[in-house]
Amino acid sequence: MAYDKFTVLTSTAVPLPIENVDTDQIIPARFLKATKREGFGDNLFRDWRYNGDDSPKQDFVLNNPIYSGKILVGGHNFGSGSSREHAAWAIYDYGFRCVVSSFFADIFKGNSLNIGILPVQVSPEFLDKIFLAIEADPNTELEINLPEQTITILATGEQQSFDINGYKKHNMINGFDDIDYLQAMKGEIKEFEAERIY
Amino acid sequence: MSNQASTLFDKVWDAHVVRKIEDGPDVFFIDRHFIHEVTSPVAFLGLESRNIGVMYAERTFATADHNTPTINQHLPVQDPLSANQLKALETNSAKYGISHWGLGHARNGIVHVVGPENGITLPGMTIVCGDSHTSTHGAFGAIAFGIGTSEVEMVLSSQCIMQPKPKKMRVNVNGKLGKGVTPKDVTLYIISKLTTAGATGYFVEYAGDVFENMSMEGRMTVCNMSIEMGARGGMIAPDETTFAYINGREQAPKGEKWDKALAYWKTLKTDEGAVFDKEYNFDAADIEPMITYGTNPGMGQGISKAIPFSDQVEGGKATYDKSLNYMGFHENESMLGKKIDYVFIGSCTNGRIEDFRAFASIVKGRKKADNVTAWVVPGSHIVEAQIKEEGILDILTEAGFELRQPGCSACLAMNDDKIPAGKYAVSTSNRNFEGRQGPGARTLLASPLVAAAAAVTGVVTDPRDLL
Secondary structure, eight states, X not given: OOOOOOSEEEEEEEEEOOSSOBHHHHSOGGGOOOSSSSSGGGGTTHHHHBOTTSOBOTTSGGGOTTOOSSEEEEOSSBTBSOOOXXXXXXXXXXXXXXXXXXXXXXXXXXXXXXXTOEEEEOOHHHHHHHHHHHHHOTTOEEEEETTXXXXXXXXXXXXXXXXXXXHHHHHXXXXXXHHHHHHTTHHHHHHHHHXXXX | OOOSOOOHHHHHHHTTEEEEOTTSOEEEEOSEEEEOTTTSHHHHHHHHHHTOXXXXXXXXXXXXXXXXXXXXXXXXXXXXXXXXXXXXXXXXHHHHTXXXXXXXXXXXXXXXXXXXXXXXXXXXXXXXESSGGGGGGGGGTOEEEEOOHHHHHHHHHHSEEEEOOOEEEEEEEESOOOXXXXXXXXXXXXXXXXXXXXXXXXXXXXXXXXXXXXXXXXXXXXXXXXXXXXXXXXEOOOOHHHHHHHTTOTTSOOHHXXXXXXXXXXXXXXXXXXXXSEEEEEEGGGOOOEEEOSSSTTSEEETTSBOOOGGGSSSOHHHHHHHHHHHTOOTTOBSTTOBOSEEEEOHHHHOSHHHHHHHHHHHTTOOOOTTOEEEEOOSBHHHHHHHHHTTHHHHHHHTTOOBOOSSSGGGTTOSSOOOOTTOEEEESSSOOOTTTTSTTOEEEXXXXXXXXXXXXXXXXXXXXXXX
16 A cells, blocks of 8 residues: 655654543444445544544644644554554544654554554653643644654654664555565565475 | 583474564464454455465464354354454455454354364464464464464465564463362462563463463463563473364374374474573462453462452552442452452353353352343354363253353454443453453453352352352
8 A cells, every 4th residue: 555755854843741541442343344444533542532422622733723743643652552553644644644652562563564654663761852832832743754763842843763674664655565475475475385384 | 413401492482483684573384274254354454455376375274252242153244344244354365265253153253262173283383463462372272373464364375474582481370279270370370470561572371380281272361471571472391282273183193194293293292401581480370360451461369369459560650540440340449349340251261161160169059249241252153062062061051051152252342232421341251451341341350260259149259269
């Protein structure tokens, strides 16, 4: 699935300082019944965002107009639980292109990279700085520089570097995906398969 | 050939690397691929939009489980969206020549129950599915884990995924488990010690005499829950218990193939002196029947203990308070005696025959409490048949329980089996996340014995008092 190329993203950010945000919160199971990948953004964080009668919960950050942007900043252990890629689709569909946290669950991280969302892992201290900066000024901009692998709080110039493997970085910068890569090596896979005992 | 001591995990992983990418993931070959109706349709759409096909259809197995009803399965599925997904699975499977055990098929059931019980899951395999509880199959000494839909598309089109090799962890539990302490309690105990993110980035091997003495059903329960501490998967070295379980199952190797496979399986164990990135040791005697009190599976403890204070647990106070507030619980309260509205026994965690035997051992001669609504949901039609053959159904019926039809059911509440808002459910499933079992539902994770004790008393009860 082709996705937007990612190089440098400068944007305000939406803060969600809750730990262990699981993918059931990001997109509850009852909204997984579609057979297409578009449209999940409407139900992103559904049960935190809306009351049972579908009226918005005023105290949830996505309903607060002072916060916006293409970067979601979450608490420790973001994206735990179910492997549903729909969670990443919902985040992408809503308009986020980057999630920042001090720790990500494995499957969510992989799913994000596979669909063009950059997961940026920072230290717990730097995450606190980001939350404080946004709290002080919701217009605080963050700069995510993928080629340089840095995240910067623009107002203060505070910066940290983040990890990503070279293969995935190249893919994201160019908008390539793994299927293109795998299709190009089917001969090698066939030879491998022929030797399998199962 | 290196003579370096290696782990079970290394042996299986390294045997499946087609290509290593420098500063990147391994191209990792997948022996068995399970698909279900929820996480596969978009992968098939992807194949169509790229105009590519399925490379090895015989390596993929489809079963319908996530949003299937658990009553009246012979009637058309009422929810049009669910019906549409089920139809898509059927159509896509037929189009590409994939084996499909749909609703009503004699071998239909939860993907992680039907794989092992039909001999599709074997030691030394790599197994994936668009479902995080694929870790279940690690009980056979397979590397098994959940993947996203993009990866489902990769497996369909190339039988490979791109996967960085995880770090290695070993969790040893030695000693003798006490009365009323089951595999579910062992796993909830480990998760409570490691926390919900404690094994993120790792693949776990479970070792020690507790697992050596455990049945295959029990091992599946333990490996199933590996993801709940963040691990991609968990595995247990195959042994005589494993071989005896597999022997004779429908799709298991037979004759000469069996002998060859068995010889290979016997090499699948961690060598003496092999090194893990992290290792934990626990004593079986410290484990009580467990129950969770919060909104992630790491928030569990011995059933007789009081709910901890926020400063006694890892993580921030705000998150902890939010969790207890959702549950309607307070610090330092006892769990015993808390009133229960629902009991759910089933799921890929505890939906196998042994789980229903355990449940029936407490229910026998007692009656379901009037305040409790109970959903008893077998993991497959084969389990359902066993329940009937063994007389468990008679015990359940006598006590006022009804047996439903197989599926994931209230574990994730995609179908109509939803716990109402604010209600308490003792559940043998795997996740107590907010809203997991229905919007506003409050889940207490526990073993089949604890679930049975709650079902007959109407409150959280120590099952040891009823055994």
